[in-house]
Amino acid sequence: DAKTTQPPSMDCAEGRAANLPCNHSTISGNEYVYWYRQIHSQGPQYIIHGLKNNETNEMASLIITEDRKSSTLILPHATLRDTAVYYCIVRVVRGGADGLTFGKGTHLIIQP
């Protein structure tokens, strides 16, 4: 799985859009970009994933650059409950036979 680089921490004001960057310059053509988050003392929660097109769901939007070497997770209207560690993971879809490799992630703190 390709290595990812994320800033260790970010602050965002409540109600504003939170934009979390992820660099994955060694991504290969069949690797997807996944985002999970972990609220303190809970298990990780799936947010969104994509291959090359931008994706949006009820939680967030995922913007992947044309060269696929980086991506941005956007939480459109951040709330205090969005304070969590956000993990960007790049991997091939393997039918769920192997576990995920988590990096250090970005600790997003939403300020009131």
Next chain:
Amino acid sequence: GAVVSQHPSRVICKSGTSVKIECRSLDFQATTMFWYRQFPKQSLMLMATSNEGSKATYEQGVEKDKFLINHASLTLSTLTVTSAHPEDSSFYICSASRGDYGYTFGSGTRLTVV
């Protein structure tokens, strides 16, 4: 849908005793489940992969005789920490695979060994 229940949420045990943690997929069948460990201020580390009806596969450095994994049905995997010591105190998290549809995680178990 796609809920994974993990029990207990927290447990305190005496050094030298064993502790069992259960992980259940409530509304789907999971051929493969995973166990992670997370120390304070660190990321999740995969410990082992649990396949229904077969022996678990352990990551390098994880003692299989200390962390016993049983996956006897398509909805239940258990992790038993045997002869627990204070250094085994950690946050243990299970995850169930939904094939190409991704992974669902349990809420975690905080183990404290005193």
